[in-house]
Amino acid sequence: MTTPTLKDVADHAQVSRATVSRVLNNNPSVDEDLRVRVLESIRLLGYQPNRAARRLRASSSDVLGLIISDIENPFFISVVRGVEDSAYANHMSVVLCNTDEDPVKQRMYLSVMQAERVAGLIISPTNANEDFAELRQVGIPIILLDRRTDKFETDAVSIDNVGGAYLAVKHLIDLGYERIGMIGGSPHLTTGRERYEGYRKALHAAGMKIDEKLIKVGNFKTESGYALAKEFITSPQPPRAIFVANNLMTLGTLRVLREHGVRVPQDIALVGFDDMPWSSELCPPLTAVSQPTYELGQETVQLLLRRLADSDAPIRTVTLQPRLVIRESCGAVLQSRS
Amino acid sequence: MTTPTLKDVADHAQVSRATVSRVLNNNPSVDEDLRVRVLESIRLLGYQPNRAARRLRASSSDVLGLIISDIENPFFISVVRGVEDSAYANHMSVVLCNTDEDPVKQRMYLSVMQAERVAGLIISPTNANEDFAELRQVGIPIILLDRRTDKFETDAVSIDNVGGAYLAVKHLIDLGYERIGMIGGSPHLTTGRERYEGYRKALHAAGMKIDEKLIKVGNFKTESGYALAKEFITSPQPPRAIFVANNLMTLGTLRVLREHGVRVPQDIALVGFDDMPWSSELCPPLTAVSQPTYELGQETVQLLLRRLADSDAPIRTVTLQPRLVIRESCGAVLQSRS
DNA sequence: CTGAAAGCGCTAACAG
DNA sequence: CTGTTAGCGCTTTCAG
Secondary structure, three states: OOOOOHHHHHHHHOOOHHHHHHHHOOOOOOOHHHHHHHHHHHHHHOOOOOHHHHHHHOOOOOEEEEEEOOOOOOHHHHHHHHHHHHHHHOOOEEEEEEOOOOHHHHHHHHHHHHHHOOOEEEEOOOOOOOOOHHHHHHOOOEEEEOOOOOOOOOEEEEEOHHHHHHHHHHHHHHOOOOOEEEEEOOOOOHHHHHHHHHHHHHHHHOOOOOOHHHEEEOOOOHHHHHHHHHHHHOOOOOOOEEEEOOHHHHHHHHHHHHHOOOOOOOOOEEEEEOOOOOHHHEOOOOEEEEOOHHHHHHHHHHHHHHHHHOOOOOOOEEEEOOEEEOOOOOOOOOOOOO | OOOOOHHHHHHHHOOOHHHHHHHHOOOOOOOHHHHHHHHHHHHHHOOOOOHHHHHHHOOOOOEEEEEEOOOOOHHHHHHHHHHHHHHHHOOOEEEEEEOOOOHHHHHHHHHHHHHHOOOEEEEOOOOOOOOOHHHHHHOOOEEEEOOOOOOOOOEEEEEOHHHHHHHHHHHHHHOOOOOEEEEEOOOOOHHHHHHHHHHHHHHHHOOOOOOHHHEEEOOOOHHHHHHHHHHHHOOOOOOOEEEEOOHHHHHHHHHHHHHOOOOOOOOOEEEEEOOOOOHHHEOOOOEEEEOOHHHHHHHHHHHHHHHHHOOOOOOOEEEEOOEEEOOOOOOOOOOOOO
C-alpha cells in the first residue's frame, strides 16, 4: 500500500538523495560505480519517481496539454493520434481535453492546464477571440491547431482551407456543373470562413456569379448539415451540385438525400471536405478533400518542441496542403478502385 | 512570468496560509468575513492553486486516468465522450492514453498513471493477463472497460457480447440464410471470444452445424477484415451471409466486396457489430449490433466514483445490452427511414 | 564527484 | 474559528 520514495533508494544504495536524483536525471557527473549501485537499488525496490513532486520542484514538466474542440468529430481523432505518437516518441505524455465547442469548458480546461503546469499547450480554439492571457503570462507556450485566433501571434499549424475548397469547387466546375451550392461551417471559425472563401474564389475564377440563395451556413455538426440540405432540396430551385464544408455535415446531407430519394450524382453532385476511412464505402463513394490530419498533429508537436527549446525563436506558421480524392459522388470517371 | 501562490493570497488577505487553504477546500469552519476577504484576494491576484503541490500533499487527486487500446477505433470515441462528460460533471479531469494494442505502451502508461497518482484508472486492457500489481499495491482503484482480464477481480462494465452476436446471427438465420460465416476479432480478448461464442450459440440453437471453413479469425483492424473477406470470396464455396465482429473489420469487408463486385445482400448478406453514425449511409445501409458506447463510458465513471467513496464495497460487474439495428445489408424489409 | 540543506506550494494535525 | 508547525517527494545550490 506504499510506494518507495527516493529516500528509500538512497538509503538502500547508501548514497545521498542528491546522488539518486542525479542518476535519475542522467547527470553525467556521477561515478560509474555509484550509478550502477543506485540503478540496482531502483530496480530492486521497484521505485517510480513521483511526478507530482518532481513537477513541483523542477518547474519543467513532461506533460503536454491537448485541447480539442470536438472529439465527436472524427477529423480530430487522427490528429490526436499524430500528437500522441510524436509526444510518445519524445518521452512526453499528453493530457487530452475536449471542449465540445463550449467556451466555458474551454476556459475551465485552460485553468486546469495552467494549474497542471503543463510544458506546453496545443489547442484548436472554439472561438477566435481568446487571448490566452493567463497561460502566456505564466510562460506556457501555446500552439494553435487547425484554427487560428485574431487576437495574438503564435506558432500555428493549419490546413490550406482556401486551397482545399477551391480544389473541390473547381472539380465541380470542370465537370460542367452550374448552380453549385455550398453548405458551410461556422463563420466565426477560420476554417469555416476560409472554406467559404475558397468556394467564392473558385466560382470567381471561372467567371461564375455568386448566388446567395445557393449558400447555407451552419455549424459543422451532422444535424446542421441535415437541416441545411433539407432546405436546399425543398427549395424551388435546388442546386445541381453541393460542396459541403466538413465530414459531419456531409453525413447529414447524405442522409437527407437518401431519405428523399435524391440520387447522387445524377440529381445532385456532392463534394465533401474531409476524407474519412469510410468515405469509399459510402453511398455513393464520396469525392472529398483529404486533409493530412495525422501530419497536422505531428507538426504541432514539432513546433512545440522547437518553442520549448528556444522561447525566443521567431513565430512560425505551418500550412499543410490538402488534396482532392476523386470517387463517384460527382459523376467523374467511375474507377474500379478507390 | 510568475504566478501568485497561496502565500501571496494569505499575505494579501492578511490571514494565515491555513485559512486560505480552508477556503479553497470549502472547509465550513471559516468565518464568513474572512472567507469573502480571501475570495476577494484570490480574484484580485488571479490566483490558481498549483495542482502538483496539492497532489503531492493531499494524496487525493481529481485526475482520472483513461487508458484505451485503440483510439483509431471509432467505437472508443463515444466511450471517451461518456467518460469525459461524467468526469466533468463530477469535477474531475481525465487524462487519456492510447496504447494502440501494444502491451509495451500499456506498461509504460500504467507507470505514468502510477507516478501521476491518479485518483483512479479506467482501462480497456490490450491483453487478458495483466494483473496491474503495482497500481493495486498503491491502492489506485481500477475499472475494466469493455474487456475483462482473467487475472483478477475488479469492477468492470462491459457489453453483452454473446447476446449481441447471438442477436445478429439469429437475424440471419431467421431470414433463411444458410452457410453463415463469421469474421471474428482477436481471440485473446474477451470481446473477440464472446462474440464468437454468440455466433456458435445462435447456430446451435437453430440446429445448424458449425463449419470451421466458414470461420475466419483476425484482429479487429480494417486490414484484417479486408484480408479475411478476400479469403472468403476467393474460396470455392463462399458463405451466403457473414457476421463481422466489429466496425473496422466491417469496413474492410465492404471494401473487398465492392472491389470484387459482390452485391450486398443479393450475393452475400452482412451484419456488423458496432453501429456507427455513418452506418446508415453506407452502401448498402448496414444492419448492425448497436452498442451503448456513451453509457458504457458513463457507467465506468459511476463505478469508479463508488469505489472511491468506499474501497471495501463489493466488486460489481455491470453488463450493458446491445440491440440490433436492422437496415438493408441482410435483405430484410427495405425501410424508407433508417 | 558527492553530500547537506533549503525549499517548491500546499495540506493537516495540533494548539490556542 | 484561526494560526503555527511540520512535512509530502523531489531538485538544486553550495560547500566540501
